[in-house]
Amino acid sequence: MGKMTLSGKGRRWLLNGHPWIYADDVADGEGTPGELVPVHAPQGELLGWALFSAESKIALRMVTREEQQPNREFWLGRMQRAIQARINLGMLEPEGACRLISGDAEGVPGLIVDRYGATLVLQIGTQAAERMRDFFVEVLLEVLPFEAAAVLERSDLSVRRLEGLEPRVELLSGAIDGPIQVQESGGLIYQVDVREGHKTGAYLDMSENRVRAAALRPTGRVLDTFAYDGLFGIRAALAGAEEVLCLEQNAAACERIRVNSELSGVADRVKVERVDCMKDLRSRAEAKEVWDTIIVDPPAFARNKREKRGAERGYVELNRRAMLLAAKGGHLVSASCSHAIYASEFLGHLASAARVSRRDTMLEAFTGASPDHPVRLGLPESDYLKCAFLRVT
Numbered sequence: 001m002g003k004m005t006l007s008g009k010g011r012r013w014l015l016n017g018h019p020w021i022y023a024d025d026v027a028d029g030e031g032t033p034g035e036l037v038p039v040h041a042p043q044g045e046l047l048g049w050a051l052f053s054a055e056s057k058i059a060l061r062m063v064t065r066e067e068q069q070p071n072r073e074f075w076l077g078r079m080q081r082a083i084q085a086r087i088n089l090g091m092l093e094p095e096g097a098c099r100l101i102s103g104d105a106e107g108v109p110g111l112i113v114d115r116y117g118a119t120l121v122l123q124i125g126t127q128a129a130e131r132m133r134d135f136f137v138e139v140l141l142e143v144l145p146f147e148a149a150a151v152l153e154r155s156d157l158s159v160r161r162l163e164g165l166e167p168r169v170e171l172l173s174g175a176i177d178g179p180i181q182v183q184e185s186g187g188l189i190y191q192v193d194v195r196e197g198h199k200t201g202a203y204l205d206m207s208e209n210r211v212r213a214a215a216l217r218p219t220g221r222v223l224d225t226f227a228y229d230g231l232f233g234i235r236a237a238l239a240g241a242e243e244v245l246c247l248e249q250n251a252a253a254c255e256r257i258r259v260n261s262e263l264s265g266v267a268d269r270v271k272v273e274r275v276d277c278m279k280d281l282r283s284r285a286e287a288k289e290v291w292d293t294i295i296v297d298p299p300a301f302a303r304n305k306r307e308k309r310g311a312e313r314g315y316v317e318l319n320r321r322a323m324l325l326a327a328k329g330g331h332l333v334s335a336s337c338s339h340a341i342y343a344s345e346f347l348g349h350l351a352s353a354a355r356v357s358r359r360d361t362m363l364e365a366f367t368g369a370s371p372d373h374p375v376r377l378g379l380p381e382s383d384y385l386k387c388a389f390l391r392v393t
């Protein structure tokens, strides 16, 4: 078995609470790729157990600070506590969808598992999760309170390159014939393309924010930009919006917006346009269009610290355009999924947008991801999603 000894800096970093140790902070050690290794302080004291990557800058991901080596019971317990949390949250209705295992944030480094009905979709992001894949699936199926109809591995994340892993998509069990249909509260019915769709097929992290946006009672015109499968817009229509326009550039997603509007019974009030939202919003602002509720949920503008400056300009300009479009007293729901941009920074960008658009803007609520995507305290990287609910006057 391998063994790792930290530098003094690595030890201090670990004791400060962060569960990742960078390769530079490992003074000495050996391990095979993806191995579970004991982690020691420079003086030899055992600090806990971590999963090792021989490729990534993140060399060690701590799984426990206890002395006892994690065994099958340990991982069963870890999966069980994640599943129990979803049961407690009321997220396991048979037709629904949610994240079951949220990777590092939930103490299972490198493993994401989402559920669409009885279909499980997993993503493996590290050498260790790659090595433990079959074991993780076996343990998860043991604690799952329902029978999985199919298990699909969607390990086509770009971050796998950092771990020296090739992309892989593989059906591990069962059969998947076409899109999966999901039903949520309030009559929302939608299709998920688990093989080709973004992430594992849907943006589950936005589920609660969509419900919150619908609770604004959008009775007038709603503009859902960067709409993906249109779920913000369709929820708004279900909540009573007279007219919803979804803007999205991905052709397959646009088609699903049409299908989802039909399934949810609001196709008469939901329109779709396939456009580049950045350009389209500028034209609409120049044309002085007015919308009662605007959703702005773009892809991450900053994927790392180097991209922050450009991202700031993007967020300010995008939200300036959206604020110009807002009716007096209307709402803007504005999100950022850039983990490199802190909540306070995003609020600063929104304040800049309000200043340059000359619109008085009130922050009514500021949220993160749905609770099945928990933030692990001490791991700021897991706190990526910001969603501001703004009233524009």
Ligand SMILES: C[S@@+](CC[C@H](N)C(=O)[O-])C[C@H]1O[C@@H](n2cnc3c(N)ncnc32)[C@H](O)[C@@H]1O
Pocket (backbone or CB within 6 Å): 198, 202, 203, 206, 226, 227, 228, 229, 230, 231, 232, 247, 248, 249, 250, 253, 275, 276, 277, 278, 297, 298, 299, 300, 337
């Ligand atoms: C974060 S996702 C939106 C998720 C969606 N709001 C939901 O609740 O499911 C961002 C979406 O923006 C789309 N997109 C990216 N760049 C775009 C652009 N310039 N114009 C239009 N859509 C774009 C992507 O295809 C993706 O569907």
